[in-house]
Amino acid sequence: MLSTMQDVPLLISRILTHGSSVHGTSQVITWTGETEPARRSYAEIGARAAQLAHALRDDLGVEGDDRVATLMWNNAEHVEAYFAIPSMGAVLHTLNLRLPAEQLTWIAGHAADRVIIVNGSLVPLLAPLLPHLTTVEHIVVTGPGDRSPLDGARARVHDYEELLAGKPTTYAWPELDERSAAAMCYTSGTTGDPKGVVYSHRSIYLHSMQVNMAESMGLTDQDTTLVVVPQFHVNAWGLPHATFMTGVNMLMPDRFLQPAPLAQMIEQERPTHAAAVPTIWQGLLAELNAHSRDVSSLTQVTIGGSACPPSLMEAFDKLGMHVRHAWGMTETSPLGTVALPPAHAVGTEEEFAYRVTQGRFPAGVEARLTGPGGERLPWDGESAGELEVRGPWIAGAYYGGVGVEALRPSEKFSEDGWLKTGDVGTISADGYLVLTDRAKDVIKSGGEWISSVELENALMAHPDVAEAAVVAVPDDKWGERPLATVVLKEGSTVDFTALREFLAGEGRIAKWQLPERWSVIEAVPKTSVGKFDKKVLRRQYAEGELDITQL
Amino acid sequence: MLSTMQDVPLLISRILTHGSSVHGTSQVITWTGETEPARRSYAEIGARAAQLAHALRDDLGVEGDDRVATLMWNNAEHVEAYFAIPSMGAVLHTLNLRLPAEQLTWIAGHAADRVIIVNGSLVPLLAPLLPHLTTVEHIVVTGPGDRSPLDGARARVHDYEELLAGKPTTYAWPELDERSAAAMCYTSGTTGDPKGVVYSHRSIYLHSMQVNMAESMGLTDQDTTLVVVPQFHVNAWGLPHATFMTGVNMLMPDRFLQPAPLAQMIEQERPTHAAAVPTIWQGLLAELNAHSRDVSSLTQVTIGGSACPPSLMEAFDKLGMHVRHAWGMTETSPLGTVALPPAHAVGTEEEFAYRVTQGRFPAGVEARLTGPGGERLPWDGESAGELEVRGPWIAGAYYGGVGVEALRPSEKFSEDGWLKTGDVGTISADGYLVLTDRAKDVIKSGGEWISSVELENALMAHPDVAEAAVVAVPDDKWGERPLATVVLKEGSTVDFTALREFLAGEGRIAKWQLPERWSVIEAVPKTSVGKFDKKVLRRQYAEGELDITQL
Structure with a gap:
């Protein structure tokens, strides 16, 4: 029996056209270190994303699934790249600016990046690598910074704003297969070569919906989120996509990730939500203890990346910032679990015990525990095994590399296609994950x-x-x-x-x-x-x- | 370039297994007219859905995409049918018990229903139709009520509980194509034969995620929703699926839809959310004015089905029940718009003006207005045209009927596959819909x-x-x-x-x-x-x- 439903693909271009029309007045606010940050509406982002796509196609010759890399902080131009590149059918490759030079070079070569968009402030980082980036034909520089280190580069150097100027502000985004590649991110990995995870339009779209569900981050256009987690790190936990889907305003710190400017931007721009790793938040706490700031707008903070110390959670609770713990990894897009306590625990002593777990799985993430002998372990809160997960935004392989048509299998994936996370822990009967170890430890x-x-x-x-x-x-x-x-x-x-x-x-x-x-x-x-x-x-x-x- | 994501289908069985494990302690509470309602946990619902699937397959011979119909009120058994039937690969057909006998007969024949599950209280409605229901082989009766009108029926008559008794409480749910048929619902339509809309696993899964997004209903397992909108009416607006996805408790009124028992169940069971059409809510208002009740738990009410009079909205605001207006139709699953006001209007005089619109489109629903000459009209809040919509949970055709392999095209669908809603209205620049007319009027x-x-x-x-x-x-x-x-x-x-x-x-x-x-x-x-x-x-x-x- 045939379903009568329309066959409409889940595409990033749809998130873009929706966000820039229905939520056209929502804003990306980029911190500049000056008193007044740079404000750009979603309507402007949409128009500029179209201009960027025209420039990439017509001026730089980007076609098919060419990889366009970014070496950028969190800012409005990075958001434009996030939408323009996948929407036109190319693949966004976010380069992690914290990686050692040799890893960056290896990764850009493995992905065969043709173009790199770089913040002016990061030119000094990029320039020394350029002689080794043999696939890169174009460098596009955006924002302030000394560009002279790029003089004499083999790749052609462009100014971002000059490329966009005069281009049409709409683009006939192609109707792609929702399973096609949209963006990629390499895991640094402690052993062996970095491994490339390639997100699809489908996986990003579904992940965005999950982020916006009330049990996860649950934001609307009445919120502003401070995106501290870098856009080069698992798509900033999917926030730029999720926010464009529902019109949540984004406060972007650019390179100002130190505690003092973070405290200043919270006081001035009054975000309602923030997403960060514990170390950054620990620094902010020290800053707030040293210098009083009005941070009362910020009532919900999603913390992940590594486990949040309970003492830090309690300290932020006291400031009125309710911490919601989350767990994920590059291979899980990253939303794997979020620690919303169950109804029966709210307001009781148990509540905090639930909040310090890694959290509970959403419907999109199936989980199982595998014991030392390969046996399945029960969800009893006691049996510890390696966590394996399955779902539409979970990786099932790694990218094969240039000219390699097949995906790269790995012992990280089980025979039936589940991701072996490498994390060891327990799952309670009500689905809360507690991680205790890395499997290798x-x-x-x-x-x-x-x-x-x-x-x-x-x-x-x-x-x-x-x-x-x-x-x-x-x-x-x-x-x-x-x-x-x-x-x-x-x-x-x-x-x-x-x-x-x-x-x-x-x-x-x-x-x-x-x-x-x-x-x-x-x-x-x-x-x-x-x-x-x-x-x-x-x-x-x-x-x-x-x-x-x-x- | 290949995506490395797992290819995991979006299936109703996944919502079921998730809800009945991670949210196993959440409850379906069915009003019985007695002081103590019937309470069933999601874990029990999961076990009984598996038993029902075994019974349908082994005892009743349901296979492939056979249609299993329900003629039922909102209750726990209806939820079990909601999950068991599509999860096993069959198709749930909810019969609208308010339809005239000849329409019900026509619809059951057109869908070729093999089985009907019926509440005992509805046997008097079903019995006279049976001689005309030539495709129906089995009647399964659940709950109290005189069953004697079924004596002598050509179809075999079974007791629901007897069928389930002793069956295994787990079922190896098949890995279906997410685009396969899951459930169907006929639009009554004022002209011509009723038209069948067939939802897919994919459309229901995506719609459930949208319902759970903060901009729509945004519920979690800390909520209880009073599901007044009938399960035979566009899947009760998708609530049973959405609630199982996130563990929201369901309060089900069964046949007790009169103002007095509704007021009583709100006071006693303390739901936080309700979903209903304006007429029911109007009746509740009169009841609450006549008899004081503690309804303080109920802070959010989604009203749709037809436009909510502003006076009704204001009256409920005064009671502390915040009304969120929504628009949709059988062909839109039904979530089309929800009237969450934009951030800039909150707390201003504009807020109410936004709240009485039909609402704003989510990313999953594309909208356009077509003028009298077929031209596209701007989103300016003034140009009135027929609303057309497109999206993964929007119908693109009607069911063809038994033995008809093709879908049934209709003038309700444009040449490029959009649904012509038959509603005329305007859309503002920020995406709020105001309906003014039916196109035929x-x-x-x-x-x-x-x-x-x-x-x-x-x-x-x-x-x-x-x-x-x-x-x-x-x-x-x-x-x-x-x-x-x-x-x-x-x-x-x-x-x-x-x-x-x-x-x-x-x-x-x-x-x-x-x-x-x-x-x-x-x-x-x-x-x-x-x-x-x-x-x-x-x-x-x-x-x-x-x-x-x-x-």
Whole structure:
């Protein structure tokens, strides 16, 4: 039996034409460091996106699914690129300006970027890479900044505003297949080459609807959202698309991501919502404690990217900013879970316990837990397994690369197509996710998993321990066993037997999980972003560089 | 370039499995007329939907896209049918129990319903039709009521609970094509045979997401919605699907749609939201004025189906029930517009003016206005044309009927596939729709349109006029001209010239729109639901039954 429904594809051009007409007076407000930010209406963004598409096609020769990259902060021009490029059928490739030069070069080559749109302020970052960006034919520069480092570049250099000037302000956006590529983003990944995730028009459209659902961010055109999460990071969590769909105003910090200007823009522009990672928010808290600001407009904050410390959540609650925790990754567009507490917990002591979980899955994200032996684990809030997810905005493969027609399979995807997130945790009967470990950091001991994070937290609760890192080391009998490395506080005389007894005390850690191997170290090695670098510890152990005591 | 996203279909079974797991403790509360309503959790609904699917397949032989009809009030069993039937791949056909017997018979035959699930209380309605329902093989009766009228029926009669008993509580829901038929609903239509609209899994899924977006109804599992709009009427505006997607509790009135029990269930069960047509709400208002009730929980009411009188909206505002106006039709699933006022109007005098419009289009509904000559009209809030819409939950044809493989084209659809709504109105620059007329009721005069409703309202503002109806009548020079028929108040001596001058006064009506033909009538003929029956007036004019004065 045939459905009688119209067969209308879910396209980014539709979000653009809707936002720039029905919500034509909504605004993108870009911070400039001056008192008055740059304000651009959605109607203007729509007209300029059409001009950009004409320029890309007619002046720069962009056609088919050519990749057009951006190396940009969050600002109105970046929003224009977000809509113009996919709407015309090309593919937006957001380059992460925080990546090391060699990774950026590798990624731009792998994606075969033909054009890069760059903020003037980022020219000094781009210029040294240019000799290695062999596929790039055009550089389009927007906004203030010294452009002289681009002199003599092999690629042609254009001014963004000059390209747009005089172009038609409408464009006959093509009726694309909703499953065609719209935008791409590489995961930096700690091992191996970066992996490209290619979002489709369909996945972005559906994700935008989910973001706008009341259980997720639930914003309307009566809101203004401060988009702190970068547009080069998983499409700024999908906010530019979601906001254009419903007319939410966007407050864009451009390069002014320091606590003081953030506090100033909140006070001046009065956003109702913000989206940020915990570290940025931690800095803002310190700023607000040091200098009083009127931040009363900001009542809802979505925090994700990494787990938000409960103390930070409580501190913001006190300021009247209600934090909603979320979890996701590049491969999940990123909305995977949002921690809206269930009705029965609201107003009770349980509420906070729900809010500090990673959150609850929406209908668009199916979830399952896989145990060490590949078995499915129950949703009982206790059984810990690797989280696997499935859904229309979840990746099922990685981009194959230039001239590679097939997608790149990976052990990150199960045989039946689910994404293996690499995260280990539990799911409660009512669908709340609690992540405890990265899969690579759990210790697989005799067919069971031991959480390194749990052991570390228990060790760090001891008054003599400054820091502790637990890693898996090979074991003939059990496969793997935990190695506990501890940094003692100055003047401490505690011995390993005492620490082991402390772990076993009051049921903190099950007996079979207690480490046999112990080592005192000077400091836990850390990555450039301050996370424990367990690779280094594993290597030091393997090469006999650690002084090990066996209990 | 290939997208790397998973290809996961949008299916009703996914809404079911999500709602009955993550939101397993949410409830369908069915009013029974007793103090304690029947409460069923979403987990139970999920288990029973699986049992129903097993029964339909194994006991009743339902397969493929067989049609399973329901003749039911709003209740938990109807929700089970909503999910079981499409999830197993069959097609849910909701029968409108308000239709005349001959229409019901025609519709059930046209859809070739094999099974009808009926509430016991509706057996007296169904039994007399049965001899004419030649495709129906099985009747499944649920709930209390005298079943003896079914004795001797040709179709086999089953008890709902007996069918479900002992069946497995899970079902391996098939992975269907998201564009396949899920549910159907016939428009009663004032002319010609009823027309079948067939919703797909995709259209229902997308519509559910839109309903849950903050700009539409925006509910979460912290809400309970009173679903007054019948499940046999455009899927109860999509609420059962939308609520299962996010865990919103449903309060179902069953057959207790009278003002007194509605007021009682609001006071007792404390819903936060309700969805209803104006007439029901008008009755509730009278009840609340007569008997004081605590209805403070109910803060948001979605009203649609026909335009909500501003006075009703104000009366409910005073009770703390914020009315959100919406427009839609069977062919639009039905969400077409919702009147959330724009940010700049909130708290100003303009706000109410926005709230009484039909509302604003969401991204999923494209709209255009077509003038009398087929030309596109601007969104300027003044140019009136027929509203045409396009989108993934909008119909593009009608069901062809049993054995007819093609869809049924209709003049209701434009050559490029848009739905011609038959409604005439304006759209403002910011996308707010104001409907003024049905297309069949506008007067096409010299290539321009004259609104009959505008003339009627202007006439009825005259102190001597009790009622007025304006219809188009043929005119040699202009094609059509307005005929004004008026019912005068008792003792009035006003003449037509005075009325015509009144219309022309203070710029009420443009000169070229003033009627030349006038007639005094006893009463305006009305349809069974109390609307002006202009067909009768046009026929009376054509047959010379009216006493006409030409000015």
